Amino acid sequence: MTNKLIVALPDVEAFLQRARGSFIDGGFREQGNPIAIINPADGSQLSTVAQGDVALADEAVAITKGSFDDRRWRGMSPAQRERILLKFADLVEQHSEELAQIETLNQGKSINISRAVDAGFSVDFIRYMAGWTTKLEGKTGDVSIGMPEGANFNAYTLRQPVGVVAAIVPWNFPMMIALWKAIPALAAGCSVVVKPASETPLSVLRLAELAVEAGVPKGVFNVILGSGSVVGQHLAGHADVDKVTFTGSTEVGKVIGHAAVDHMASFSLELGGKNPMLVLADADIEKAVNGALMGGLLNQGQVCAAASRFYVHRSLHDEFCSRLRSVVDQMSVGPGMDPQAQVNPVVSQRHQRSILQHLERAKAQGANVHYGVQVPEEGFYVSPVIISDAKQTFDIVREEAFGPILTVIPFDDVNEALAMVNDSELGLAASLWTESLSEAMRLTPEIEAGTVWVNTHVTLDPSLPFGGFKQSGIGKEFGQEAIYSYTKLKSICIAY
Ligand code: NAD
Numbered sequence: 001m002t003n004k005l006i007v008a009l010p011d012v013e014a015f016l017q018r019a020r021g022s023f024i025d026g027g028f029r030e031q032g033n034p035i036a037i038i039n040p041a042d043g044s045q046l047s048t049v050a051q052g053d054v055a056l057a058d059e060a061v062a063i064t065k066g067s068f069d070d071r072r073w074r075g076m077s078p079a080q081r082e083r084i085l086l087k088f089a090d091l092v093e094q095h096s097e098e099l100a101q102i103e104t105l106n107q108g109k110s111i112n113i114s115r116a117v118d119a120g121f122s123v124d125f126i127r128y129m130a131g132w133t134t135k136l137e138g139k140t141g142d143v144s145i146g147m148p149e150g151a152n153f154n155a156y157t158l159r160q161p162v163g164v165v166a167a168i169v170p171w172n173f174p175m176m177i178a179l180w181k182a183i184p185a186l187a188a189g190c191s192v193v194v195k196p197a198s199e200t201p202l203s204v205l206r207l208a209e210l211a212v213e214a215g216v217p218k219g220v221f222n223v224i225l226g227s228g229s230v231v232g233q234h235l236a237g238h239a240d241v242d243k244v245t246f247t248g249s250t251e252v253g254k255v256i257g258h259a260a261v262d263h264m265a266s267f268s269l270e271l272g273g274k275n276p277m278l279v280l281a282d283a284d285i286e287k288a289v290n291g292a293l294m295g296g297l298l299n300q301g302q303v304c305a306a307a308s309r310f311y312v313h314r315s316l317h318d319e320f321c322s323r324l325r326s327v328v329d330q331m332s333v334g335p336g337m338d339p340q341a342q343v344n345p346v347v348s349q350r351h352q353r354s355i356l357q358h359l360e361r362a363k364a365q366g367a368n369v370h371y372g373v374q375v376p377e378e379g380f381y382v383s384p385v386i387i388s389d390a391k392q393t394f395d396i397v398r399e400e401a402f403g404p405i406l407t408v409i410p411f412d413d414v415n416e417a418l419a420m421v422n423d424s425e426l427g428l429a430a431s432l433w434t435e436s437l438s439e440a441m442r443l444t445p446e447i448e449a450g451t452v453w454v455n456t457h458v459t460l461d462p463s464l465p466f467g468g469f470k471q472s473g474i475g476k477e478f479g480q481e482a483i484y485s486y487t488k489l490k491s492i493c494i495a496y
Helices: 010-018 054-069 078-094 096-107 111-132 174-187 202-214 228-236 250-262 285-301 314-328 349-364 414-422 437-446 479-485
Strands: 022-024 027-029 033-039 044-051 153-161 164-168 191-195 221-223 243-247 266-270 275-279 307-313 368-371 385-388 405-411 429-433 451-454 487-495
Touching: 010 044, 010 096, 010 202, 022 054, 022 202, 033 096, 044 202, 054 164, 054 191, 054 221, 054 228, 078 096, 078 111, 078 174, 078 202, 096 111, 096 174, 096 202, 111 174, 111 479, 164 174, 164 228, 174 191, 174 202, 174 243, 174 479, 191 228, 202 221, 228 243, 228 250, 243 250, 250 266, 275 285, 275 414, 285 307, 285 314, 285 405, 285 429, 307 314, 307 414, 314 385, 314 405, 349 368, 349 405, 405 414, 414 437, 429 437, 437 451, 479 487
Parallel strands: 164 191, 164 243, 191 221, 243 266, 275 307, 275 429, 307 405, 385 405, 429 451
Antiparallel strands: 022 027, 022 221, 033 044, 153 487, 368 385
C-alpha cells in the first residue's frame, strides 16, 4: 500500500462548501433531503447535498423548457454557440486539476485516470462537438411530384434541435458521460437537464457552474439531483421532455425507454456490456496481456466497455494467465489521490458487496479464482481477480460484474471461440488480438458488438460512434450520429 496523497486544491474545498444541491437557472438549490456524499477511499463524508424531489424536477424541466422556448440559446447564431462551447472547453481545461480531484475524491478512481480521461478526454470531446454547431445541415431534394399539373416544387430538409433533453448518467465516469450527452445536445441547440447518479453528483455540478461562466445562458444547462427511481423516472416520463438519453444498466434502460415512448419522446440508451477479448494463437502475447490489464482493470473494471471475458487460444492460455497473475499480485494499492496506487477503491460499499457476491457465486460454480494483491479493510477496495480455465456456462462469464475480474476461457478452434464470443445477450464492445490481417478482416464483421477493436481495447475517439448492439442499447454517442440524435428532421416542400 502506498501513501503519497496529493493534497486537494483550495478550489476543491471551496466548491465542496458551495455545492449543496441541484443547479437550476444558474444557481444552487439547497431545498430537499440532505444526503452524505462519501469518499470511497475511506468511507468518510466529503460533503452533503440536498436531493431533489418530483416538485424540484418539475421546476427544473420548466426552467429548461422556458430557456428553449424563449430561444435564448438556440436563437443565437451557430458561430456564437460554437464560441461559447469552445470557451467552455477552455474553462474545463483550465480547471482540469480541480475537476479531476473532485472526480477522484467522489468516485474513487486514480487521479491519473481522472486527469487523462475524465478531464483530458472531455476537453477534446467538447472541442470536437463544438465544431458541429456550425456544420449542421439539411439536404435539398429533386422531387417528382406531378400534381397539380404544371406546378413546380422545391423541397429540402431542416435539422432542428429536438428540444428539452433529460440526460440520466451513471457513477463510473460521472463528468465525462454527462458531457457526452450535454455537449452534442447543446451544440444542436437544445436545452438540457442532467441527473447524475446519487453517489456521484459533484463534478457535474461544477461543470454546470463553468458552463454559465463560459456564457451558456442561465437555465440552459441544469442539474437535478435525486434518486433514480423517483427523480430519474419522473424525468423520463415527463411530458415536457423531448429526448431522454441514458447510460446505465440494461434493466433501468428498459424502464426509461418505456417511459419515453409513453409520451413519444425520443430516447437513446447506452447500456451494459460483457465484453469479450478474443486472443488468437498468433497474437503478440505481451501486447495482449497489456491490453487485457488496461481493458479489464481501468477504473477497477467499472467501465461499460471493459473487457471481462477473455477467449485465449489453448496454446497461450497458461502463459497468458500466469502473466496476468504475476502483475495483479504486485500492484500497488491505495486511494485514487495517490498517483502511484494502481488498485483504487470501487465507487461504493454497495457496489463492493455486489462484486464480491459475483465472486462467491463463481467459486460456488467451480471457478478457479485467484485474488491478486491484498487490499485494506477500510475503504471500498476489491482485489483484482484472475479466473483461469473458466467455462462458458459460469455466471461470471455471462453476467456483468462491473469490477476488476478477468475471466479466461481456453479454446482450440477459432470458429467455436467466435460462437462463444457471440453467445451473450449483450453486445457493446469486443476486441480481437491477432497478427493476421486476413483473420482480422474475416472476423471483425462477424463479432456482434457495436465497437470491435483489433489489438487494442477501450480506445475511444469523439468522431467514432459508440453504442451497443443487442441488449447493450439503442442509439450512438460520438460523431455525427450523436449530433443528429439531438435534432429532429423536418421536410419542407414549396410549390411555386
Ligand atoms: P443504473 O442503471 O442503476 O443507474 C444509472 C442512472 O440511472 C443513475 O443516475 C440512476 O440514479 C438512474 N436511475 C436508476 N433507476 C432509475 C429509474 N427507474 N428511472 C430513471 N433513472 C434511474 O446504473 P449504475 O449502477 O449507475 O451504473 C452501472 C451500469 O451502467 C452498468 O451496468 C454499466 O454497464 C452501465 N454503463 C453503461 C455505459 C455505456 O456506455 N453503455 C457506460 C457506463 C455504465
